[in-house]
Every structure is written in C-alpha cells, then in structure tokens.
Amino acid sequence: MEVRRDEIRKGPWKAEEDEVLINHVKKYGPRDWSSIRSKGLLQRTGKSCRLRWVNKLRPNLKIGCKFSAEEERVVIELQGQFGNKWAKIATYLPGRTDNDVKNFWSSRQKRLARILHSNATPSCSSSTKSWKIKKEGLAFHDVHNLEAPPLFSSSIEEESSSKAQSCSSSYINNREPIQMAPLPDFIKPELSSCSGMLVQVKEEPYTQLPFPQVLQPQPELTFSPANQELLARIDDPYLLDAFGAVDPTEPGNGAQLSLGTSLFDPTASCSYGSRDVKNPPTPPDTFFDDFPADMFDHIETLPNLSGW
DNA sequence: AACCTCATCAACCGCACCCCT
DNA sequence: AAGGGGTGCGGTTGATGAGGT
Numbered sequence A: 001m002e003v004r005r006d007e008i009r010k011g012p013w014k015a016e017e018d019e020v021l022i023n024h025v026k027k028y029g030p031r032d033w034s035s036i037r038s039k040g041l042l043q044r045t046g047k048s049c050r051l052r053w054v055n056k057l058r059p060n061l062k063i064g065c066k067f068s069a070e071e072e073r074v075v076i077e078l079q080g081q082f083g084n085k086w087a088k089i090a091t092y093l094p095g096r097t098d099n100d101v102k103n104f105w106s107s108r109q110k111r112l113a114r115i116l117h118s119n120a121t122p123s124c125s126s127s128t129k130s131w132k133i134k135k136e137g138l139a140f141h142d143v144h145n146l147e148a149p150p151l152f153s154s155s156i157e158e159e160s161s162s163k164a165q166s167c168s169s170s171y172i173n174n175r176e177p178i179q180m181a182p183l184p185d186f187i188k189p190e191l192s193s194c195s196g197m198l199v200q201v202k203e204e205p206y207t208q209l210p211f212p213q214v215l216q217p218q219p220e221l222t223f224s225p226a227n228q229e230l231l232a233r234i235d236d237p238y239l240l241d242a243f244g245a246v247d248p249t250e251p252g253n254g255a256q257l258s259l260g261t262s263l264f265d266p267t268a269s270c271s272y273g274s275r276d277v278k279n280p281p282t283p284p285d286t287f288f289d290d291f292p293a294d295m296f297d298h299i300e301t302l303p304n305l306s307g308w
Numbered sequence B: 001a002a003c004c005t006c007a008t009c010a011a012c013c014g015c016a017c018c019c020c021t
Numbered sequence C: 001a002a003g004g005g006g007t008g009c010g011g012t013t014g015a016t017g018a019g020g021t
Helices: A015-028 A033-038 A046-057 A069-082 A086-090 A098-120 A127-146 A155-164 A189-203 A225-232 A237-243 A274-278 A286-290 A293-298
Strands: none
Touching: A015 A033, A015 A046, A033 A046, A046 A098, A069 A086, A069 A098, A086 A098
C-alpha cells in the first residue's frame, strides 16, 4: 500500500493500521517508531505509533477491564509514594498502562472532588443537583468500602470480577491470568493505619517525616470538634487526595505509607530502562510486555489475590 | 424520547531526557 | 560540548456511551 509521506494522519486508528504496526513490531521489535512513517508504512508519527502499541496493541494488556479493588489500592498507595509517576506506577500493575493509571486516577479525583463539594453544600434545590447528590452518596459509599480490603464486599469488586470475565485482550490472547506484580505489605490490613497517616498529614506535614518510615497508628491523637465530621470520613485515603493537601512529589511525602522495602524486591531483576537510572528501585518491568505472552510463564500465579 | 451529566477511554501535545554524531 | 533525532512521560482534551431526570 503506497502512502503519501507528507501527510500525518491523526485520530482513531483503523484495523489496517494496527495490523501494519503489529507487523512492524513483529519484525523489528517495539522500537524505531519513526521509521514506520519514513518507510511509508503508515502516515502516523513515531510517537503516535509508539502510543498505540503501548496502550492498545501490546501483549497482555487488560483491555476493557475495570481496575480491580487490588489494583485500585495499589494505585492509591503508589501514587502516595511516587506522586504522579504513572509510568512507574504502571510497572506494578501488569497489563495496565500509564495511560490507564492516569485515567483511573483523574476520574477518581474528579469524582471525589464532586463528592466532597456536594457534601459540603447540602442545600441543593435543583433537580440536577439532587440527582447528583443521590448518585454521589452511593459513590462515596463504594469508595469507602474499597478501603476496607479484607472485609469489603463492594459493588466495585463484584463489578470488576464480573467484567473481568468479559475482558478482551491485546492481539496475543492471554492464556493465563495476569499476576499482580509483587507488592509489599502495604496492601495488607494495616490499611487501617491510613487513618493515622491522614491525621498525621493534618497535624504534621509529610515533609517532616524521614524516608522510609513505617507508619504507626496514633490512637492518642485528639481533634477539634470542627474536624469531627471530616474525621468521620478520614479513614478513607481518597479523602485526602481530593483536597490535594499533600504534594506527593515532594521527597518524603507519602513515605510513611507502609510501603515496605520488599516493594523494591531485587528479585525483580529487569531494569526499568536507562531513563530510570536516577531511581534505583527496580520494579517489575513492563518491558517484558513487549514480548510474547509466554515470557510470563515463569511468573507464578497468586493463589488468592484477595488474601492480601 | 429527549436531554443532561458523568465516567471512561483514546489520542494528542509539549516537554524532558537520552543517545549518537 | 553542542545539536539533533528519537523516545518516554505527564497533562489535557475530545468522543462516546451509560444512566438518570
């Protein structure tokens, strides 16, 4: 197929374009993106090709799956740890892309912002607003449930598990469930300690805390009556996010999340790439996602993900 | 049925970094 | 050392569909 090289195509990808891109990757690997256009194979920029591959065509992507409760917790915890380093966070979520994580987080932020706003302004007369509050109240309940890992029976998880069955996959079909990347103890029931963490945020800036620091519950803390209502909801880590009270990109911010050192398990042997030289921790690497699905066969499957 | 609002997703853009010459 | 090309990342936006009024 002859393609005019002087035109750059934008917008949704066609199946034929995907096919060309896949063939290119099969031949040359996931690189030399710009050569795809220079060879006249596609009218897409190299960036566009790379993005398409990474976000849609790469093997073992979880396409069409909602984030599971586990994945949501991972994102929340890691966002607190790393800030908006979506690509980095995505390396802990096999099958998820930075775009997925980014989209997930931003829609969550929007939702929470609205929840807080509507709760703060309960006197709404318009039918539209009453509708919103009704809906958001439910949403908040779901969010809250999310943060009670071992106990919850949230609709979200049910939804996730049900939707997972209809999950599509990228062009190489998944034959086995994708295992979550090794994660530290921070996913475990110590989540209750998040309330202490959040209280800590209000009383003492994160930045005063050294890194790493394991969070300890602080039951002895007391609060002014004005804070009681907020505190009634504060066991939800999402709440803080909605305020934007903490800049997690600041060194040490969020460090007290109980992310154990096992998060940086050296057995996750592959490096993240030259870009991350400044970040010695070597998370599980999506680099492998660029290769055939059977590359993941060596990864043992978790017997029970919900056992965290 | 029409309209509205929201959530989700895909894709683009700008910037920064890396590597090569 | 400097410049340019390629690549990766994070922010943003537009399209679309779902659900409620």
